[in-house]
Amino acid sequence: MIIKIKKIKITIFAPDPERKLSNGIEKEVIIDDNSSIIELLSTLDEITYKDPKQSIFPLYKGLIYSYLQLIWDAENNTIYDDCAVSAYGPNKEFMPLHEDISFNLYPNSEITIAVHAD
DSSP states (O other), X not given: OOOOEEEXXXXXXXXXXXXXXXXXXXXXXXXXXXXXXXXXXXXHHHHHHHOGGGOOOSBTTTTBOOHHHHHEETTTXXXXXTOEEEEEOTTOOBOXXXXXXXXXXXXXXXXXXXXXXX
């Protein structure tokens, strides 16, 4: 069995009092070929938990402990409305992540998320 993988560049910004995400954090993440934004954020959390020195958590007075918690509304299975998402494939193909949380991410795509963008 061959498992295909793809590389995604993700940048996350948030206006936070702790100044941990104010300047943004940028990572390249390797995920399975059929992954959505949820799997991408889960993988990013897994990487962060394995290297606590690089962790920016907790945030917001200790209430937020992961990127997934910060961006994904699990109850409604959506990206929070106050998150601005810019997601494009390598040939500038738009990825409608707000409209389709299960959208299969393009390989070598770039995603920028601004949390609390309202």
